[in-house]
Amino acid sequence: MTTPDDRTLTERGLAPTGRGRVLLIACGALAREILDLRAANGWDHLDLHCLPAILHNTPDRITQAVVDAVEKRRAEYDDVFVVYADCGTGGQLQAACDRLGIEMVQGPHCYSFFEGNDRFAAHAEEEITAFYLTDFLVRQFDAFVWKPLGLDRHPDLLEMYFGHYEKLVYQAQTDDPALTEKARACAGRLGLEFERRFTGYGDLETTLAEV
Template identity: 40%
Template structure:
């Protein structure tokens, strides 16, 4: 496989228009919530990969993910030798696997991106030990006010917090690239939910390994 010094990220979102033919590269349809760290992994290794992100807020509507991914798979398959899907199951309950089976493509292993970052065994053990765990990634820490507070209407109806989160007991931040600013935002997010914060510094190795497996590199 030829290498490229940088990854190219499509800005067309869920558009089904085909890019210019470039059959020497791999197309990765990525969840918008992990598209940027995937770009970092791809650029670090110089892989010949074009990233086509879908809107990150699809995570709030997992029933729509498969329907957004499939037409993009069809569109990109005419221009790339390989198309891969950088989603785990992500709450689609097998619908994304049906898309993969229909079109002969692969997705990331795991139930969700937390498995990708933290490792499926560690996440399973952590959630078994404390089921009331609310998990954040760097993306969710940065976008918490938009993706959680606004999307759930907590900015307008703060009294709903206890209805949504009464059974949660802690927040765990899977920190990929922690710094003081993100630490503060994570603490603010936990405070909004009224829960204690635990920080796990997971880095990007899990995502790196998962992308290697996905792309068979």
């Protein structure tokens, strides 16, 4: 099955033609949100190419994957924008974008820019024991959390991984009762208190509006 990870909107016949086109190189975990924002705001000049979301499990590979995608496609566009935050690259992604002369989303990770970087930073120290999920991670909890940590095979590891966490914060991009209940169930599986925090698209929306 083909997903936004596999083809750009141009290749799917959905991208506009003419000048002023911008290529978004984005994390696959943000595909649905970016496409929703693009459609809602009529941002037809934005073309989306997503890298596999599973790269977040190996953040040392993100920077090179982004660089390769930029170098392969930038000649087709008037501008390129990287829709990743630092995402565990230790500043390497920002340094690479600076070398390439392109901009990227600001913030340490998507949890921060969904809530708003300033707001997230204001309470980050108080929530050092919080584990965050977004809409994407609630939908993909087993594939991106449970199985990669080996909890499907070794449930005894749960205490080692999550013993120091106190609550699960579900940052909801959409008002979906079914997702909320699934997030609540994820908290139960991890043995954590549950909090739902509606963030909408946060700084992702304001940043793309500027693009």
